Amino acid sequence: MADNNKISDTQLKQLIEASLFVLGKPLTIKFMRETVLAGFSVSRARIQAVVNELQQDYQERGVQLVKVASGYRFQTLEMLNPLLQPLWQEKAPKYSRAVMETLAVIAYRQPVTRGDIEQIRGVAISSHIIKTLADRHWVKVVGHKDVPGRPALYATTNTFLSYFGLNRLVDLPPLSDIESLQAMFERAQQAPEPANDAESEAAPTTIEESTNE
Incomplete structure (x- = not known):
């Protein structure tokens, strides 16, 4: 060549x-x-x-x-x-409101413990919700909180950012902009499943600290 x-x-x-x-x-x-x-x-x-x-x-x-x-x-x-959906043999899985709310809490407040998530949402979350997010490689354990019991700290991954079409955490819509947040989740659930990234390292730990070289 x-x-x-x-x-x-x-x-x-x-x-x-x-x-x-x-x-x-x-x-x-x-x-x-x-x-x-x-x-x-x-x-x-x-x-x-x-x-x-x-x-x-x-x-x-x-x-x-x-x-x-x-x-x-x-x-x-x-x-x-939406117009391309009839061409997709396998539709993207639909996730419950509880799963998406839990993911939103982790994305905006990371790193957080399961207890932190429950306190913010005001309800208990099942282990199945965390497992669903972990199985999708959207969240992962990034450490343990220095308190009795040392609960796991969860944060989002680059796979999460890629799936939702984001480059950095700062690209997330403002948490107060509920309509934009819901639209982002809806678009992602309409789209076909992208290939899993080979690397699912945790995304930057806070929106303020997010950078991309």
């Missing part, structure tokens, strides 16, 4: 686009440099410029290239999801 570890701009753009299409899950620039671009002398800045160009190319299309917490991925335009 190229000589002396060089690759043309056109070839680079084609290779990055194909890699994003084939992988089927968020792809980072670091991973691209370590895999499909390992044999070429391509700077991170050059790859980023090509990715930015691809984002512009897809901006007005039904499929868009978006950045989420765990990398870049192709996804359908949100407004088209």
Whole structure:
């Protein structure tokens, strides 16, 4: 494809686009440099410029290239999801109000214990709710609170951010904006299941501390 570890701009753009299409899950620039671009002398800045160009190319299309917490991925335009539902053989699972409320508490107040969640919601939560969120790789234990019994502390993961189309915790709608929050959850439940990310590390522990390099 190229000589002396060089690759043309056109070839680079084609290779990055194909890699994003084939992988089927968020792809980072670091991973691209370590895999499909390992044999070429391509700077991170050059790859980023090509990715930015691809984002512009897809901006007005039904499929868009978006950045989420765990990398870049192709996804359908949100407004088209309800119309595309007949094409999906497997629909995304529906989650109860209790599950989504628990997830919201963890997302906005993390890290929190089960007791903290119950105090905020005003009701007891079952182990099944926590297990559901953990099985989806949306939350994980990030430590234990230094109190008697040392209860587990829960926080969201990058898989959570990616699933809900978020890049960082600061991208969450304001907690007071109930309509936007509900709309985000509804859009996610209409969309097809994305591939699970290989890494489900915890997201930054607070919205204020969230950063993305």
